[in-house]
Amino acid sequence: MEYDVNKGVGKQVEFKGLTAMYLFILAGGLAAVLLAVVVLYLAGAGQWTCILGGIFAGSLLAWGVFRLNARFGEHGLMKMLAEKRHPRYLIRRRKIFRMLNPERKP
Template sequence: MPVYQINKGINKPIEFKGLKAQYIGYLAGGLVGLLVLFASIYICGLPVYLCILTISVLGTGLFYQVFKLSHKYGQYGLMKRSAKRYLPGYLKFNSRKLFTRLKK
């Protein structure tokens, strides 16, 4: 009879070294962007040490910013913050018919 392991991580967000959920994707996208930037700067003819210095400074900033956002907003907080922008400041009704016709 085979023995199966029980997966205790069900319904938990993906986490990698302190990064949660979508921030892993943001960091991966940023690193791919830095790789493309490095290749384009190198092809343009800048010296290698200047390319490495530029990319390392930008990479450090990327890591710092993504970890800062992950710790500040958590798993869904950044999406909630961006969605909050689309909420109206107030609602204006000209009559009370909407509320008086509601079923209980």
């Protein structure tokens, strides 16, 4: 019995050019748009208003996610978000006397 070798092991998930993180952002955003359309319809907004608003919001979301994917690439958005969490400077909380004294006391 022969088995095919899976040559996609270790690769990121990709669909229509969107890599894994952007694909999840798009899926979550579209779910949120659908939920917003349902809530608007149940709140009494007109049917065509809900449909056109959902199409507009979904299209805007898809355009934005594809633009982020093209701008930052596969790992660029995570790097940008990590850079914002990186401290700008380090604080040294030692007494000045200990910093000036060359001898170290155990």
